[in-house]
Amino acid sequence: MFALVDCNNFYASCERVFRPALEGRPVVVLSNNDGCVVARSAEAKALGIPMGKPWFQVERGLRGPPVAVFSSNYALYGDLSRRVMQVLADFGPRLEIYSIDECFLDLSGVPGDRTALGLEMARRVKRWTGIPVSVGFAPTKTLAKVANHMAKRGQSPAGPVLDWARLPDPRATLAALAPEDVWGIAGRLGERVRRLGLASALALAEADPRVLRQAGGVVLERLGRELGGTACLALEDVPPPRKQIMVSRTFGERIGRAEDVQAAVAAFAARAGEKLRCQRRRARAVTTFLQTDPFDREGPRYFNGATIVLERATCDSGQLVRAAQQGLAHVFRPGLAYRKAGVLLPDLESAGAEQGLLFSAAPADDARTARLMECLDRLNRAPAHRAVRYASELCGDAWRMRQRRKSPAYLTDWAELPVAWAH
DNA sequence: TCTGGGGTCCTAGGACCC
DNA sequence: TCTGGGGTCCTAGGACCC
Secondary structure (H helix, E strand, O other): OEEEEEEOOHHHHHHHHOOHHHOOOOEEEEOHHHOEEEEEOHHHHHOOOOOOOEHHHHHHOOOOOOOEEEEOOHHHHHHHHHHHHHHHHOOOOEEEEEEOOEEEEEOOOOOOOHHHHHHHHHHHHHHHHOOOEEEEEEOOHHHHHHHHHHHHOOOOOOOOEEEHHHOOOHHHHHHOOOHHHOOOOOHHHHHHHHHOOOOOHHHHHOOOHHHHHHHHHHHHHHHHHHHOOOOOOOOOOOOOOOOOEEEEEEEEEEEOOHHHHHHHHHHHHHHHHHHHHHOOEEEEEEEEEEEEOOOOOOOOOOEEEEEEEEEEEEOOHHHHHHHHHHHHHHHOOOOOOEEEEEEEEOOEEEOOOOOOOOOOOOOOOHHHHHHHHHHHHHHHOOOOOOOOOOHHHHHOOOOOOOOOOOOOOOOOOHHHOOOOOOO
């Protein structure tokens, strides 16, 4: 038996935790560079503000009450997410953090009334973190998603909680659910499913698995079985190690100067190194890519990347920065206006499990590097944010994101701690 | 004027091995 | 006239998730 706990309108709810006056008002959170809508409060959804649309287009047609608009504040969302998960971990021994705002719990063998349990989860998370959540219980992950979805849409008599096992008519519930509303089915797969003549989640659940396998591979077959109540997806409480690490940004403005692009790429590589060490992994190669504005119809289009293979796997930011700059030199063309760049570490291995070299040119200096990186990471942790940087990061900052409406880092920066006044 | 940033899994096909 | 059988590994591309 699985539980899926999902935060309601997570980013918008995070903004409300420290701005309770926003309760009941439409709230919207934008992507980096204040580009697209990535989160909406219930009131914002009711105004018809669509997910994923560029804000400047949404803003034009807006009628009705004023909308509170925020740049995304990942320091805040990340910290609140950690707290929510911590509260939920008390409810079951096995928990899988599926994304920043949702987790699965394995409740097999947990006795008692699940609906009461779910209500207690929601009450405690709200009380201890300020974040509202919905809870779905079911024998498979896919059905838990369905149950959660229904609870969120107010289709459960128990409010924010729905237990699949207590549904009076689960077949009717699935019959009313469109294939595209099933977790794992989007546009393309939806089309394929409909071409098979399957027009609902129930049809999918009752279809012959061999037909599903034939039409949509093992992915679709699993979906059908999961909807039918046979669990095919296990709880992954030990997160598998990452296979790649990427850091990329759209620049705040178009950039032509080589130094500005170099500064961006250096910053991305250094950040990728931090992530790498955080996961105790090493990179065998570094890919640098950059591109012009894909929405610009006039100017020349350019998208290119280059991969530098390292002699030895490393988690040394200095080496990553150097390799990223080498890659950049291969693909940078003067005279273009760049809009985005990124650094990808495509091929990771675990620290301590490196492939040795038969003919090594450079002597290994792992102990010294490890001490240096540890020192670097310690200095760059709060409160002195990014106190130490690579020189090449400093030769330009034109790439920095536009974030005009960012709320304070209430939880992660002493200087931005919320202040309460007592009269 | 203005358009995100991460990830994963699966499959097919090519290249190669013995 | 006629040309095997069984594998692995890698990569690119498609599809999906939040």
